[in-house]
Amino acid sequence: xxxxxxxxxxxxxxxxxxxxxxxxxxxxxxxxxxxxxxxxxxxxxxxxxxxxxxxxxxxxxxxxxxxxxxxxxxxxxxxxxxxxxxxxxxxxxxxxxxxxxxxxxxxxxxxxxxxxxxxxxxxxxxxxxxxxxxxxxxxxxxxxxxxxxxxxxxxxxxxxxxxxxxxxxxxxxxxxxxxxxxxxxxxxxxxxxxxxxxxxxxxx
Amino acid sequence: xxxxxxxxxxxxxxxxxxxxxxxxxxxxxxxxxxxxxxxxxxxxxxxxxxxxxxxxxxxxxxxxxxxxxxxxxxxxxxxxxxxx
Numbered sequence: 270x271x272x273x274x275x276x277x278x279x280x281x282x283x284x285x286x287x288x289x290x291x292x293x294x295x296x297x298x299x300x301x302x303x304x305x306x307x308x309x310x311x312x313x314x315x316x317x318x319x320x321x322x323x324x325x326x327x328x329x330x331x332x333x334x335x336x337x338x339x340x341x342x343x344x345x346x347x348x349x350x351x352x353x354x355x356x357x358x359x360x361x362x363x364x365x366x367x368x369x370x371x372x373x374x375x376x377x378x379x380x381x382x383x384x385x386x387x388x389x390x391x392x393x394x395x396x397x398x399x400x401x402x403x404x405x406x407x408x409x410x411x412x413x414x415x416x417x418x419x420x421x422x423x424x425x426x427x428x429x430x431x432x433x434x435x436x437x438x439x440x441x442x443x444x445x446x447x448x449x450x451x452x453x454x455x456x457x458x459x460x461x462x463x464x465x466x467x468x469x470x471x472x473x
Numbered sequence: 474x475x476x477x478x479x480x481x482x483x484x485x486x487x488x489x490x491x492x493x494x495x496x497x498x499x500x501x502x503x504x505x506x507x508x509x510x511x512x513x514x515x516x517x518x519x520x521x522x523x524x525x526x527x528x529x530x531x532x533x534x535x536x537x538x539x540x541x542x543x544x545x546x547x548x549x550x551x552x553x554x555x556x557x
Binding site: 290293294297298301302303305306319322323326327330331381384385386387390391392397400401404408419423424426429444445447448451452454455458459462 | 481484485486488489491509510512513515516517519520521523524525526527528529530531532536537539540541543544545547548
């Protein structure tokens with residue numbers, strides 16, 4: 270870690286508030302890749318994700334004074350990004366005005382059909398690029414409401430409460446969507462990663 | 474033995490270390506006794522691990538420079554409000 274990387278977030282935010290452009294640029298470089306990935310996973314579109322990336326950092330820059338410091342700067346930036354990405358998603362779908370809740374909570378049971386152990390750790394079996402491709406394609410098959418909750422809780426590490434607040438959902442709704450998202454991803458990844466042949470039931 | 478449905482109902486909180494003691498006991502007991510749900514638990518944990526561990530890809534240089542330019546333009550506007 271370089272000395273610049275080691276400077277803590279709050280110090281950088283304070284310096285940026287006082288007009289130090291370099292500090293805000295450090296924050297950009299630190300988080301731009303993760304923010305882009307989050308935007309891309311929600312919008313599923315490179316061009317939209319680039320817009321969301323830029324709009325989110327500009328909004329953060331414009332509203333630095335309203336950042337309270339009682340949450341992490343990154344969590345605050347994630348909230349801005351999710352709002353921007355969801356707006357983009359809704360705008361793209363105007364004409365058929367799809368709600369993010371569409372098709373959810375129909376009372377259907379969560380299912381677990383694919384029962385097989387994985388063939389080792391995918392992190393060892395696949396190159397980073399191959400694995401990223403598999404993970405991207407798999408999460409893209411989930412409905413927006415599921416993949417957004419999964420990204421916030423399991424990738425960006427927001428708490429259940431923070432996720433509920435960002436998405437305007439109740440805590441039980443966040444938990445229910447997260448479980449469904451995890452099980453759907455599990456089902457699809459297991460098809461990809463399962464041990465082939467007679468060893469499928471090696472756990473027995 | 475707790476049912477598979479009861480196991481699934483408790484799985485989310487269990488994976489998040491947020492389950493109350495009775496739910497934790499129920500899930501752990503079921504995992505010991507039901508081979509299928511044992512696999513479901515393991516592979517769900519693996520699923521979370523691979524996504525959480527994935528390094529975000531570097532954004533394209535032109536996207537990064539476009540972002541920096543946009544923020545620098547905004548900063549310049551802020552410094553010279555009377556010129557706008």
